[in-house]
Amino acid sequence: MRKVIASEFVSLDGVFEAPDQWHFPYFDEEMGEEIGRAMAASDAMLMGRVLYEEWADFWPRQDPEENLVAARMNGVRKYVVSTTLEEPLEWQNSTLIAGDVAEDISELKRQPGKDIVISGSGSLVRSLLTDRLIDELRLMIHPVVVGSGKRLFEERGERIALELVDSKTFSTGVVYLTYRPASERDDSDRKETT
Amino acid sequence: LTADKELGEVQEQSDEVSMRRIVVSEFVSLDGVVEDPSWTVQFGGEEQQRFKYDELSEADALLLGRVTYEGFAAAWPHISEQAGEYADMMNGYPKYVVSTTLEEPLGWNNSTLIKGDVAEEVSRLKELPGKDILVFGSGTLVNGLMRLGLIDEYRLMIFPVVLGSGRRLFGDGVEETVLELVGTETFDTGVVVLSYRPADKKAEE
Numbered sequence: 001m002r003k004v005i006a007s008e009f010v011s012l013d014g015v016f017e018a019p020d021q022w023h024f025p026y027f028d029e030e031m032g033e034e035i036g037r038a039m040a041a042s043d044a045m046l047m048g049r050v051l052y053e054e055w056a057d058f059w060p061r062q063d064p065e066e067n068l069v070a071a072r073m074n075g076v077r078k079y080v081v082s083t084t085l086e087e088p089l090e091w092q093n094s095t096l097i098a099g100d101v102a103e104d105i106s107e108l109k110r111q112p113g114k115d116i117v118i119s120g121s122g123s124l125v126r127s128l129l130t131d132r133l134i135d136e137l138r139l140m141i142h143p144v145v146v147g148s149g150k151r152l153f154e155e156r157g158e159r160i161a162l163e164l165v166d167s168k169t170f171s172t173g174v175v176y177l178t179y180r181p182a183s184e185r186d187d188s189d190r191k192e193t194t
Numbered sequence: 195l196t197a198d199k200e201l202g203e204v205q206e207q208s209d210e211v212s213m214r215r216i217v218v219s220e221f222v223s224l225d226g227v228v229e230d231p232s233w234t235v236q237f238g239g240e241e242q243q244r245f246k247y248d249e250l251s252e253a254d255a256l257l258l259g260r261v262t263y264e265g266f267a268a269a270w271p272h273i274s275e276q277a278g279e280y281a282d283m284m285n286g287y288p289k290y291v292v293s294t295t296l297e298e299p300l301g302w303n304n305s306t307l308i309k310g311d312v313a314e315e316v317s318r319l320k321e322l323p324g325k326d327i328l329v330f331g332s333g334t335l336v337n338g339l340m341r342l343g344l345i346d347e348y349r350l351m352i353f354p355v356v357l358g359s360g361r362r363l364f365g366d367g368v369e370e371t372v373l374e375l376v377g378t379e380t381f382d383t384g385v386v387v388l389s390y391r392p393a394d395k396k397a398e399e
Contacts, residue, residue, distance in 0.1 A: 012350075012373065012390070013364035014226045022370075129356070139224075143375045143390055147368040153225035157358035162224065164354050164384030173375035175388055179224070179354055 002109045003135040004046065006118040006125045007038060010152055011142050016122060017150035026142050026172045034168075034176060038138070039072065043114040046105070048121035049082035056091035079108065079116070081124050102131050109133075122152050130158045132181050137162065143173040214320045215346035216257065218329040218336050219249060220363055222350045227360035228333055237353050241381040249349070250283045254325040257316065259332035260293035266330075267302035290319060290327075292335050313342045320344075333361055337368060347391050348373065354384040 009019040047055070055073065062070035078094040087096050097104045105128065108116060118125060118134075128134045139152075161182035168176040221231040258266065266284070274281040289305040298307050308315045316339065319327060329336060329345075339345050350363075373390035380386050 013368065014362070141388070143373045143393075145364050145368055145371040145373065147364070147370050148366060151225070153356050153358070155359055157225070157356065159358050160356040162354040162356065162384075164380070164386065167378070167380050167386055169375065169378045173373075173390075175375065175378060175386070177352075177386060179384075182354075 002111065002113050003115045004105065004109060004118065004128065004133060005038070005042070005115050005136045005138060006121075006128070006134050007138040007140075008119060008125070008152055009140050009142065011144050011146040011149075013145045013147065014151040014153060015146045015149040016120065016152040021149075022142060022144050022146050026170075026174050028170070028172055030170045031140065031172070031174060031176075038115075038117065041115050042076075042117040044077040044079065044108075044116045046079045046081070046108075046116050046118045046121075046124070048124040049080065049085055051120040052078070052080045052082070052085070052089075052091070052094070056089075056094070060091060079104075081121075101127070102133060105133050122150060122154070126153065126157055129160050129181070135180060136165070137179045139177045139179075141175045141177065214322065214324050215326050216316065216320065216329060216339065216344055217249075217253065217326045217347045217349060218339070218345050219349040220331070220336075220351065222352050222363055223355050223357040223360075224352060225356045225358065226362040226364060227357045228331065228363045229360035231331075233355065233357060234351075234353055237355075237383045237385055239381060239383045239385075242351070242383065242385060245351075245379070245381075245387065247280055250280060250328065252326055253287070253328040255288045255290065255319070255327045256284075257290045257292070257319070257327050257329045257332075257335070259335035260291065260296055261334075262331035263289065263291045263293070263296070263300075263302070263305070267300070267305070271302065290315075292332075292338075312338060313344065316342075316344050333363060333365075336363065337365055340368060340371065343392070345392065347376070347389060349387060349389045352386045352388060 008016050009023050010016050011022060059070050059073040064071035064074065074092055076093065078091065079097050080089060080094055081097045081101055083098060085096055089096055129137065162179040163182045164177065165180055166178040170176065220228050221234045222228055270281055270284045274285055285303050287304065289302060290308050291300060291305055292308045292312055294309065296307055300307055372393040374393045375388065376391050377389035378386065
């Protein structure tokens with residue numbers, strides 16, 4: 001079955017908003033390789049409205065010949081979860097998920113294909129984690145306390161038990177932690193992946 | 195693994211610096227909550243115990259805020275038998291307690307109140323000969339010490355759980371602080387210990 005993977009840049013105080021303000025000094029080859037590997041293993045993206053609107057306004061304007069990431073971002077299949085956006089979505093290869101999110105995503109996971117990746121999209125990540133629809137949560141924790149901005153995990157959320165699957169340390173001081181939902185239900189899946 | 199090893203070596207070298215260090219050591223959930231760490235119990239294990247024991251052995255004093263002091267003072271004097279040497283250190287070490295409302299004498303053995311200028315008092319403690327001074331819990335105090343630039347190391351023991359509510363270590367409105375990772379350790383229980391130092395302090399050394 002296809003995996004849904006949430007992959008996030010976070011500061012040490014848990015902020016994930018506006019990574020352009022603090023992330024770039026830590027981007028290097030090591031991190032680039034990890035991100036490249038994750039991209040190669042995926043063939044679709046899942047995002048919330050806020051990130052969709054930001055990216056739909058940015059990526060189509062980039063020159064795909066100069067910016068290889070832009071070609072990828074524009075070309076890849078995108079699923080957008082929103083109750084306020086309407087079809088047709090402007091950005092190419094974008095499909096709206098407006099109905100029963102849990103059911104639609106479970107259906108996507110059953111279809112053949114590679115991983116489905118989420119970045120940003122905090123409220124979507126939180127609700128999918130609570131519904132156990134995220135298979136892996138990957139956090140790149142940056143060694144900086146930014147002091148303001150939206151956090152990935154806001155207050156008044158539900159308690160979510162996780163399990164550490166992997167941890168890596170980059171020479172920039174970024175720590176790359178991979179978690180999955182604590183496996184109370186899915187013992188078969190656990191055996192398969194460990 | 196190579197990165198971890200190099201980071202470990204960096205740490206050893208800087209340990210030779212003679213000034214006493216303020217080390218903030220916290221139990222943190224994945225969403226940054228430090229309040230009432232009773233939720234950490236289920237993740238306890240031998241590696242974590244050893245880590246905490248070594249940490250306390252490398253220190254010789256505690257610096258605490260009022261809330262954490264009151265919690266500790268109510269518990270530690272009564273659990274000395276079960277917790278053995280660790281409890282003996284907790285009960286025996288000098289405790290410096292920052293509070294504007296508590297009054298001397300403090301009930302817990304070897305506890306002294308810091309009532310005046312925190313910056314001055316803590317700086318004075320750092321100049322005295324001795325080992326590390328540990329700060330556990332004490333969220334308000336930690337944010338204050340951070341603003342004053344008095345913290346030499348942050349040791350965050352990150353537990354694999356999102357709590358969803360509770361007080362966080364780094365509150366909103368903390369000044370942007372660039373840190374340097376100086377060590378990582380992973381326990382079988384999925385607990386990760388990340389150690390940081392202020393980046394500018396590192397440069398001064």
